[in-house]
Amino acid sequence: MSKEYEKLQSALLAVRSITDFEPEIALILGSGLGSYADTIKTVCEIPYSDIPGFPVSTVQGHSGKFIFGYDGDKKIVCMKGRVHMYEGYEPVDVVMPVRLMYMLGAKILFLTNAAGGINETFHPGCLMLIEDQISIFVRNPLVGSNVEELGTRFPDMTRIYDKDLCGIITETADKLNSELFKGIYVQVSGPSYESPADVKALRLLGGSAVGMSTAIEAIAARHAGMRVCGISVISNMAAGITGEELNHEEVQKAADSVAARFEELVRKSIAAF
């Protein structure tokens, strides 16, 4: 058994000593997007700091927690708060929670984040369905000895974002008359925002939105055979597009302003999964 799998097993044991809840759907809520978790019928909450080996965010003071519960008849586990590579964690540690949620039973991973819009037809506060991703600027989370218990050494990434789940989210947005763009998410390491030249380069490569999370989580989930989908909240236009400087508070505020529309799309999509 690999060291990583041993670590996952002891984290699993710790969770199982608290709850036997088996989620079907795992959700990672990006910064400013945590309010969805308040709408589910909570069965149990576990702070990350109670789980051995769990990467706990030291930066924001609040380390975050798992929330287990029901959204209608769907069994959900939400991550309120995630850790990022820019905090200094290894990619394998950043994706540990995804693997743990898989081991708890989740077959679907719904990823969400705040991102900067690269596509100039986007606007702050719009939503983007992630159709594919560019992860080549960050280290792959599967580097190291392969966790055979989870998946193969060289997993296919031809279709990371599940076609049927993307279809359901698109139909749900149509029914809600809710504007939904589609595009390609680029993960960068951060923590600095991009330069205008970075953004031009990412656009030339086909990127639609840029952020500091998500893509490596999607890779780890596909490695384990989970079905993946994701939505980016475009909290700001990426650097150099409007001429305005970027700051974290503004980005957070913009994410807050679409929270209600985002939450409705997530909830109604999950109901239709």
Ligand code: HPA
């Ligand atoms: N760049 C990178 N990450 C981000 C941005 C951005 O413009 N906005 C929100 N997360």
